[in-house]
Amino acid sequence: MSDKFSLFAAAVHAQFVKMSAHELFVVDIDGDAVYEAYQNAFPAGTNEIFRQAREHECSTCRNFIRNIGNVVAIIDDKIVTVWDDWSKLPSPYGHVGAFMHQFVKTYPIKSIFRAEMPSYGVQKNSEPNATPGGPAIIWEHFFTGKIAKKHFAGDQAATQIGEANAKVQVFRRGMEEITREAIEAVHELITTEGALYRGQEFALSFGMFAGLQSNYNSLPTQEAKDIMIWSRFNEKGATLRKTAFGTLLISLSEGMDVESAVKQWETVMAPTNYKRPTALITPRMVEAATKAIDELGIEPSTHRRFAVAEDVSVNDILFVDNAIRSKMKDGGVKGLLMDVAEKQRAIPEMFAPTDIGIEDFLAKVLPTAKTMSLLVKNEHQANFVSLTAPVDPSAPHIFKWDNAFAWSYDGNITDSIKERVKAAGGAVDGALRISLAWFNHDDLDLHVIEESLPTMGPRGGRPRTSTHEIYFGNRGYESPMGGKLDVDMNAGRGTTREPVENVTYKRLTDGSYTVNIINYNKRETSDPGFTIELAVNGQTMHYSAKSSPPSGSGTTALRFKITNGQIADMVVGAGIEGRAFSQEKWGIQTEKFTKVDTMMLSPNHWGDQAIGNKHFIFVLEGCKNPVPTRGIYNEFLKPELEQHRKVFEVLGNKTMAQPTENQLSGLGFSSTRGDTVTIQVNGHRNYNVKF
Numbered sequence: 001m002s003d004k005f006s007l008f009a010a011a012v013h014a015q016f017v018k019m020s021a022h023e024l025f026v027v028d029i030d031g032d033a034v035y036e037a038y039q040n041a042f043p044a045g046t047n048e049i050f051r052q053a054r055e056h057e058c059s060t061c062r063n064f065i066r067n068i069g070n071v072v073a074i075i076d077d078k079i080v081t082v083w084d085d086w087s088k089l090p091s092p093y094g095h096v097g098a099f100m101h102q103f104v105k106t107y108p109i110k111s112i113f114r115a116e117m118p119s120y121g122v123q124k125n126s127e128p129n130a131t132p133g134g135p136a137i138i139w140e141h142f143f144t145g146k147i148a149k150k151h152f153a154g155d156q157a158a159t160q161i162g163e164a165n166a167k168v169q170v171f172r173r174g175m176e177e178i179t180r181e182a183i184e185a186v187h188e189l190i191t192t193e194g195a196l197y198r199g200q201e202f203a204l205s206f207g208m209f210a211g212l213q214s215n216y217n218s219l220p221t222q223e224a225k226d227i228m229i230w231s232r233f234n235e236k237g238a239t240l241r242k243t244a245f246g247t248l249l250i251s252l253s254e255g256m257d258v259e260s261a262v263k264q265w266e267t268v269m270a271p272t273n274y275k276r277p278t279a280l281i282t283p284r285m286v287e288a289a290t291k292a293i294d295e296l297g298i299e300p301s302t303h304r305r306f307a308v309a310e311d312v313s314v315n316d317i318l319f320v321d322n323a324i325r326s327k328m329k330d331g332g333v334k335g336l337l338m339d340v341a342e343k344q345r346a347i348p349e350m351f352a353p354t355d356i357g358i359e360d361f362l363a364k365v366l367p368t369a370k371t372m373s374l375l376v377k378n379e380h381q382a383n384f385v386s387l388t389a390p391v392d393p394s395a396p397h398i399f400k401w402d403n404a405f406a407w408s409y410d411g412n413i414t415d416s417i418k419e420r421v422k423a424a425g426g427a428v429d430g431a432l433r434i435s436l437a438w439f440n441h442d443d444l445d446l447h448v449i450e451e452s453l454p455t456m457g458p459r460g461g462r463p464r465t466s467t468h469e470i471y472f473g474n475r476g477y478e479s480p481m482g483g484k485l486d487v488d489m490n491a492g493r494g495t496t497r498e499p500v501e502n503v504t505y506k507r508l509t510d511g512s513y514t515v516n517i518i519n520y521n522k523r524e525t526s527d528p529g530f531t532i533e534l535a536v537n538g539q540t541m542h543y544s545a546k547s548s549p550p551s552g553s554g555t556t557a558l559r560f561k562i563t564n565g566q567i568a569d570m571v572v573g574a575g576i577e578g579r580a581f582s583q584e585k586w587g588i589q590t591e592k593f594t595k596v597d598t599m600m601l602s603p604n605h606w607g608d609q610a611i612g613n614k615h616f617i618f619v620l621e622g623c624k625n626p627v628p629t630r631g632i633y634n635e636f637l638k639p640e641l642e643q644h645r646k647v648f649e650v651l652g653n654k655t656m657a658q659p660t661e662n663q664l665s666g667l668g669f670s671s672t673r674g675d676t677v678t679i680q681v682n683g684h685r686n687y688n689v690k691f
Contacts, residue, residue, distance in 0.1 A: 031069060070104055302632065307386075312405075312600070
């Protein structure tokens with residue numbers, strides 16, 4: 001056998017090792033046929049009879065080719081074979097490699113690859129020289145080396161292959177049988193509050209399935225679609241078709257009307273006494289709603305807008321800045337004169353502590369307040385709130401309280417890192433969370449190296465520490481100190497420009513922690529950089545970099561210790577900025593004090609009314625809700641209107657208040673949630689107010 005064969009065998013081995021970092025597959029051709037093609041691939045005169053067989057006939061190599069010759073991987077959406085690395089091989093092996101590569105690629109994938117043996121082939125062996133005293137004859141062979149753990153299944157190989165094939169079949173049928181019309185209909189049901197029982201539980205997997213199908217339908221050839229099916233069959237949402245939610249989609253795809261399909265879903269998923277709290281929005285129901293509104297004479301009450309200062313009486317507020325007072329009802333001359341009288345009052349001695357409850361704040365601090373500013377923190381993003389009013393001030397009241405005003409909190413915080421992690425299925429409620437977010441298709445990897453505190457060795461020997469690294473290679477496995485990587489995005493291909501990775505510790509363990517960021521594959525130069533969100537003991541910290549490491553390299557972003565359950569000795573890496581950074585929302589910069597124009601209770605507690613939960617609303621200077629906002633909620637309706645809840649559920653979605661200038665928007669805090677906010681009074685005294 002030519003001594004050049006060793007170069008060929010080494011190239012095939014290196015290619016197999018490279019492919020083993022990815023999922024491996026087997027194409028639909030028998031291993032014996034692959035071996036026969038290999039023998040016939042040699043040009044004439046390069047595979048002559050040696051002893052009793054052709055020169056390249058070998059039982060060891062035959063075993064390798066029968067089991068590995070038809071193995072492929074999918075890398076960057078392309079089929080890669082073990083015969084790929086042939087361009088620089090000496091003759092005739094470059095020719096053979098090129099032929100085998102094209103030969104194997106002509107066959108479609110039939111299954112994943114799972115090895116029954118821990119290795120195939122051997123690198124070399126020897127036999128005695130026929131000449132007495134001569135050197136042993138060395139024979140080179142194809143060889144895999146040790147099969148990677150994720151591809152070795154032993155006697156479970158057939159079972160694992162069968163399970164994967166079943167997933168692929170479900171995935172393919174879902175891509176081809178579920179229509180886009182069904183996808184759009186179910187999306188409307190999920191995003192309409194109360195329209196689909198437990199629908200939000202499936203929102204993540206449904207969204208991923210819809211994204212997969214959109215990608216599938218955009219592919220130009222069946223070959224490209226087949227590659228996608230095999231490369232992504234294990235992703236969340238891929239096998240949605242075999243679930244109850246998939247049955248709903250199939251029913252709609254087969255022509256069942258939405259109402260019947262949802263009832264079928266509720267029969268399976270909901271308890272027997274379940275009553276859907278919201279109506280499905282169909283043309284027939286819209287017509288019925290219109291008729292009911294006409295009969296009740298309440299159409300003017302359904303047209304909502306943002307409330308402004310001129311709508312509200314000074315008698316219905318707790319605090320108003322002087323610059324705003326004159327704009328309010330009953331706030332003209334009387335308000336200005338009252339301001340003079342209040343300035344003449346002696347300011348009582350301040351005895352309230354820095355930490356204060358809201359009721360004490362109202363009773364002891366607010367009477368002396370001329371100006372107030374509120375520290376808007378990142379954690380308050382879900383507290384942004386707006387007041388709404390009817391377009392027609394004379395419209396009949398439709399709420400439980402005796403005024404026409406309502407309020408609406410904002411829930412759209414999906415751009416936060418925590419919300420990204422939740423949407424990706426990661427845990428956010430651990431004792432310690434380390435999340436990485438970036439903004440392009442690069443494949444960044446989060447590595448956390450943990451080192452336990454020293455313990456004494458046996459018989460009083462030198463203290464010992466244990467070190468463990470959490471990274472994509474052990475995703476889903478809990479580390480010795482309780483950490484786990486549960487989200488790993490953009491691996492293999494760039495699937496999103498809002499990726500995250502997440503490591504959560506279920507307990508705080510004293511020791512040292514190093515956070516490294518590795519750029520496994522740099523795919524683009526736009527939107528570089530990354531942000532690390534570190535959450536511990538209810539506090540959230542952010543550390544950002546303006547650029548990512550070069551492809552194939554990394555950087556140490558953070559080093560810190562956990563001591564007695566607290567972060568200590570924090571060291572920030574080069575190029576990393578660490579701060580609770582300010583973000584803009586509704587025209588307000590977070591992590592800064594913002595002037596309070598008005599403080600009031602929610603409209604259900606204006607005057608002598610006390611109906612339902614009390615909310616404390618701080619209207620902030622320059623705060624503007626930029627999106628349409630719901631002005632009608634079923635829980636606000638008068639008891640006599642409850643029988644028309646379905647009508648008003650439809651109206652709440654259809655008659656949202658449109659953004660306007662000078663709206664009454666800011667932060668709201670419920671008396672039932674236990675929130676805390678820092679308020680600065682008269683420009684010099686801060687209070688941590690507990691609700």
